[in-house]
Amino acid sequence: MGDWIDVCDADDIEHEDVMRWDHDGRTFAIYRAPDGAVYATDGLCTHEQVHLADGMVMDHEIECPKHNGLFDYRSGAPLRAPVCEALATYPARIEGGRIQVMPDQAG
C-alpha cells in the first residue's frame, strides 16, 4: 500500500474540470467529476503524449486537446480513436478539504 500525497485544496479544481499535478518526476491529471468526486490518472495521453490537463472534461470523460481522443477518467478506458490504450489511474480522495492521491498505486 502506498502513501497518500497531498495535492491541493479541493476548491482549486472546479467541478467537471482537470488540473495538472507533477510529483517526483512524474506528471498526473487530477479531475473533479460533476458531483465533486476526485480522480487521478497519468497526465499524458497514451496516443501522442499530450498533456490531458489542457483537455476538456465532460461528465466522466476527458478529451485530449490535440486529437480529441476520449478516456473515461474513472477507469482510464479509451472511448474514442485515436486513443486505443488505457490510461493508468490512481486512488484519489478529499480529506479535510484537501485532494490527496496515491501515485504509487496504479490501477
Added chain:
Amino acid sequence: MTKKPKVERRDYSLTGESARQAAEAGLVAAEWYHTEIPRKQMKALMARSDGPAMRDTILWAVLHVLTAAGGIYFWGSWWCVPFWIAYGVLYGSACDSRWHECGHGTAFRTRWMNDVVYHIASFQVMRNPINWRWSHARHHTDTIIVGRDAEIAWMHPVNLALKSLAYVGVVEVWRYFKAITRNAMGSLSPDEQNYTPESEWPKSIMVARIHLAIYVATALVALGMLLSGMGWASLIPFMVIGLPRIYGCWHMVMTGLLQHGGLAEDVLDHRLNSRTVYMNPISRWIYWNMNYHVEHHMFPMVPYHALPQLHEIVKHDLPEPDPSIWVAYRDMVRAILRQRREPGYYLRRDLPETARPYREDLHQAIPERATA
C-alpha cells in the same frame, strides 16, 4: 506557358528519407506554439452542444432532398441544372467539413451523432473513414511536416496542371477507388499502415467493402434503368451518388487549398503554416468555419460554431487574416509559383505588434531550409 520548376522533388512519403530527417530534427510529435488563453475562457470555448450541428445537419439533409428532387423532376430540361449544381456542392463539398468536424468529435455533444454524420460524410467525400481518421490525427500531430503528414495538399514542386484537375475531382476519385478497392481486398498501403494501428485494419477493410457495395448497387440500378429503356435518365443514380464528388467538389477544393498553400513546411508554429481567411456566410456554412484555420489547428477541441469567437480572442497574436477568398488566392498562387523556383521559399506574413514572435528555434534544423 508555365516555366518548368527548378526545385527538386521532395520525398513526401511517410516511410522515406524525409521521415528520417523529420525525426532527427525533432519535428515528430513536437510541442507546438499556441496563444495563451485563460482556462476559464478555454473551457467556455470548448463546451459542446448538439443544437448548432443538429440545426445545420437537418438543413443540410433537407437541402439534399429538395435539390435532388428538383434535379430529377426537371431532368431533360435546362431547369435541372441549378438544382444539380446546388446538390453537387451540398454533397461533394459540404461533406468535407462534416467529415472533418465529426471526425474530431466536436460537431455534436452526443457521440453517436458525430459517428453517424462522420460515416455518411466519409462516403460522400470518398475517404475510408477508418484510415482517414488516423491520417487526420497525424495531420494535427505533425502539420505540414514532410515525411510525417499524409494530408499535404501542395507537394513541391507543384504540378499545376494536376492541381487544376482537383477542382473537378477526377484525380482524387481515381485515387479513392484504387485505395478503397485495395482496402476491400484486404490490404493497406505502406503509408496507411504507417499511421493506422494494426488493430484498426479489419475495420478499415470492412468499411471499404461497404463503400464498394453501395457503388456496385448504384451501378446495378443505373444498368437496370438503361436496360428498361430509360436512356439518359439512367444516369440519375450516379448524379445522386458518386458523381457529385466530381461536379460539386469545387467549393471544397477552393477553400481547402487555402488552408496551407504557399506557406511554410517543417515548422512548429501554425501561424507560419496555416491561413485564416474571412469568407462570405454561405461559404462559411458549407465549410463549417474552417476558414479560421490557424485557430482550428492551435485549438482543435473548439467546435466549429465557436471558432469566430475564438478568432476574436486570439487575433492579436495572429497574422492579419486575408480579407477575402480572392485576396488569399492571389497571394497563395504568387507564393506557389515562386516555390516552384526558390527552394525553401514560403509566404511569411507580418505579425501584429501585440503578437509573440514566430517560433523559429527548430526551423533551421531541416537541411533544405538551412541552405535556403
